[in-house]
Amino acid sequence: MVAEHLAKAFDQDISQLRGLIAEMGGLAELAITEAMEALVKGAQPLADGVIARDKKIDALEAEVDQLVVRIIALRAPMADDLREIIASLKIAGILERIGDYAKNIAKRAARIEGRTQFEPLTLLPAMADIAASMVHDVLNAYGARDADLAREVMERDAKVDAFYDSIFRNMVSFMVENPSTITSAAHLLFVARNLERIGDHSTNIAEQVYFAATGGQLADRTDRPAN
Amino acid sequence: MVAEHLAKAFDQDISQLRGLIAEMGGLAELAITEAMEALVKGAQPLADGVIARDKKIDALEAEVDQLVVRIIALRAPMADDLREIIASLKIAGILERIGDYAKNIAKRAARIEGRTQFEPLTLLPAMADIAASMVHDVLNAYGARDADLAREVMERDAKVDAFYDSIFRNMVSFMVENPSTITSAAHLLFVARNLERIGDHSTNIAEQVYFAATGGQLADRTDRPAN
Numbered sequence: 001m002v003a004e005h006l007a008k009a010f011d012q013d014i015s016q017l018r019g020l021i022a023e024m025g026g027l028a029e030l031a032i033t034e035a036m037e038a039l040v041k042g043a044q045p046l047a048d049g050v051i052a053r054d055k056k057i058d059a060l061e062a063e064v065d066q067l068v069v070r071i072i073a074l075r076a077p078m079a080d081d082l083r084e085i086i087a088s089l090k091i092a093g094i095l096e097r098i099g100d101y102a103k104n105i106a107k108r109a110a111r112i113e114g115r116t117q118f119e120p121l122t123l124l125p126a127m128a129d130i131a132a133s134m135v136h137d138v139l140n141a142y143g144a145r146d147a148d149l150a151r152e153v154m155e156r157d158a159k160v161d162a163f164y165d166s167i168f169r170n171m172v173s174f175m176v177e178n179p180s181t182i183t184s185a186a187h188l189l190f191v192a193r194n195l196e197r198i199g200d201h202s203t204n205i206a207e208q209v210y211f212a213a214t215g216g217q218l219a220d221r222t223d224r225p226a227n
Numbered sequence: 228m229v230a231e232h233l234a235k236a237f238d239q240d241i242s243q244l245r246g247l248i249a250e251m252g253g254l255a256e257l258a259i260t261e262a263m264e265a266l267v268k269g270a271q272p273l274a275d276g277v278i279a280r281d282k283k284i285d286a287l288e289a290e291v292d293q294l295v296v297r298i299i300a301l302r303a304p305m306a307d308d309l310r311e312i313i314a315s316l317k318i319a320g321i322l323e324r325i326g327d328y329a330k331n332i333a334k335r336a337a338r339i340e341g342r343t344q345f346e347p348l349t350l351l352p353a354m355a356d357i358a359a360s361m362v363h364d365v366l367n368a369y370g371a372r373d374a375d376l377a378r379e380v381m382e383r384d385a386k387v388d389a390f391y392d393s394i395f396r397n398m399v400s401f402m403v404e405n406p407s408t409i410t411s412a413a414h415l416l417f418v419a420r421n422l423e424r425i426g427d428h429s430t431n432i433a434e435q436v437y438f439a440a441t442g443g444q445l446a447d448r449t450d451r452p453a454n
Contacts, residue, residue, distance in 0.1 A: 065317075065438070069309055076303045082296055089313065090292075090320055172413055176406045183399050189413060190420065211292070 006075065013071045014081070017064065017088050018143065024060045024095040025139035027053065029132050031102035032198065036128040038109040039191060040121055050106035057099035064092035080215075084145075087212035091142060094201050094208075098135060101194040101201075108187040117181065119174070120167045120188050124195065127163035130156060131195045134202035138209060147213040150206040160199030167192040233302065240298045241308070244291065244315050245370065251287045251322040252366035254280065256359050258329035259425065263355040265336040266418060267348055277333035284326035291319035307442075311372075314439035318369065321428050321435075325362060328421040328428075335414040344408065345401070347394045347415050351422065354390035357383060358422045361429035365436060374440040377433040387426030394419040 031050050038047035068089045071077065077085055115121055134153050141149035168189065175185045258277050265274035295316045298304065304312055342348055361380050368376035395416065402412045 065313070069313055072299055072313075073305055073309055078300055082300055086292070086296055086299075086316065089316065093317060093320060168413075172410050175402065175409045175413075179403045179406045182402045182409075186395075186399055186402075186413070186416060189416075193417065193420075 010071070010075045010077065010081070013067070013075065014084070017067055017071065017085065020060055020064050020067065021088055021091055021095070021142065022139060024057055024064075024092060024099075025135060025142075027057050027060070028095050028098045028102065029135045029139075031057070031099055031106070032128055032132045032135065032195075035102045035106040035109070036125050038106055039112065040115070040125060042109060042112065042115060044110055047106040047109040051103050054099050054103040057096055061092045061096040064089060080212075083215060084212045087142075087208040090208050091205050094205050095135075098198050098201050101198050105191050105194050108191055111187045112184045114181060114184065117178070118185070118188060120171055120192065123163065123167050123170070124188070124191055127160060127167070127192065127195050130160050130163070131198040131202065134160070134199055135205075138202050138205045141206065142209045142212075145209070145213045147210050150209040150213070153206045154203045157199045157203045160196055164192050164196040237298075237302045237304065237308070240294070240302065241311070244294055244298065244312065247287055247291050247294065248315055248318055248322070248369065249366060251284055251291070251319060251326075252362060252369075254284050254287070255322050255325045255329065256362045258284070258326055258333070259355055259359040259362065259422075262329045262332040262336070263352050265333055266339065267342070267352060269336060269339065269342060271337055274333040274336040278330050281326050281330040284323055288319045288323040291316060307439075310442060311439045314369075314435040317435050318432050321432050322362075325425050325428050328425050332418050332421050335418055338414045339411045341408060341411065344405070345412070345415060347398055347419065350390065350394050350397070351415070351418055354387060354394070354419065354422050357387050357390070358425040358429065361387070361426055362432075365429050365432045368433065369436045369439075372436070372440045374437050377436040377440070380433045381430045384426045384430045387423055391419050391423040 031053065034046055035050045037043065038050065068085055071085055072082075112118075112121075134156055137149060137156075138153045140146070141153060171185050171189050171192070175182050178185075258280065261273055262277045264270065265277060295312055298312055299309075339345075339348075361383055364376060364383075365380045367373070368380060398412050398416050398419070402409050405412075
């Protein structure tokens with residue numbers, strides 16, 4: 001009876017933890033999409049919304065931290081459960097950073113001048129779509145404890161890196177030919193870099209999902225391009 | 228007798244955990260210093276050393292993860308001890324990222340051409356010294372559970388941000404006037420950004436130290452410049 005009660009309380013804790021992570025993930029994905037729309041269109045109210053909503057993601061991370069401490073202290077979870085809880089804690093930290101990258105993109109929306117001239121403003125949304133899909137799918141992998149999907153998300157990061165390299169080269173050539181655009185172009189370079197980092201961080205989440213599901217580490221950490 | 232034995236075993240676990248974190252911190256600080264020296268001098272063997280040694284930091288993070296799971300499962304720590312263990316886990320994750328930023332700086336060493344013309348190559352090492360000192364001191368704060376020192380490290384981040392803003396403006400002006408240097412200048416912009424992020428991450432560690440020492444959150448997360 002007591003054991004049953006404890007098991008039920010533990011299941012509720014885990015549900016709450018998963019719910020918080022899912023909420024963080026949903027907000028992070030939305031932040032990426034809306035930050036990119038704000039950037040491409042120069043839509044300041046949209047950018048402001050992304051920036052303001054980032055505080056919610058930060059607050060959710062703090063909530064996850066407190067909940068994890070409470071679950072471990074009260075329920076003393078073992079083995080698989082403990083691995084999942086630890087992984088959730090790390091995933092919350094990574095999602096908070098993904099939110100920061102999206103916020104950083106939103107902050108640059110006001111700083112781009114002469115939008116129509118920049119070819120990367122058509123490439124960046126395609127890159128952002130892949131990065132946002134990685135966030136989306138890796139959280140599905142987390143929800144379903146799906147190590148295979150986690151691995152598939154990791155593999156997708158190569159596409160994001162390829163976009164990044166291409167945009168970096170494109171931007172540098174453009175800056176050389178149009179020195180007057182350099183400030184805006186530098187901001188777009190940083191946007192590309194932020195998206196590249198979102199891809200990396202999704203890969204880091206995938207590693208945690210893999211760790212939680214299997215107890216093992218994936219062979220190699222993905223390497224970041226040096227551009 | 229049994230309780231005494233358990234307490235001793237737990238103390239040994241915590242010592243081991245602190246030792247791993249200290250080792251990660253020392254390697255991360257060294258990576259920043261050597262990456263900057265490699266960048267300024269164009270010293271490729273030094274850069275290669277930083278890049279190779281980053282794997283050691285990654286391995287230490289994995290070791291911390293496994294140790295934390297083991298400590299929680301075997302010792303069922305409560306209250307303050309649990310908070311410290313959770314903070315250590317998060318700190319290890321942040322130190323791994325600081326190592327990545329330093330590695331990223333090292334990778335750019337080979338890509339800078341015409342070093343003597345760039346004024347930021349004298350500003351960046353001063354900025355790096357502050358960032359490295361933040362890593363150093365925040366780990367002292369962790370070792371001593373010193374919430375005041377943690378707060379002081381957080382305040383130092385404003386200096387790193389000021390350097391970043393100054394270098395960003397300086398670089399953009401320089402690029403406008405010297406379009407042929409744009410590729411190298413873009414790499415230096417990213418170096419400045421990496422150092423700015425190291426400052427932010429040290430601040431995040433300070434928040435964890437504060438959390439572990441007091442159980443509370445520091446008022447506000449530092450905001451990142453949008454440049």
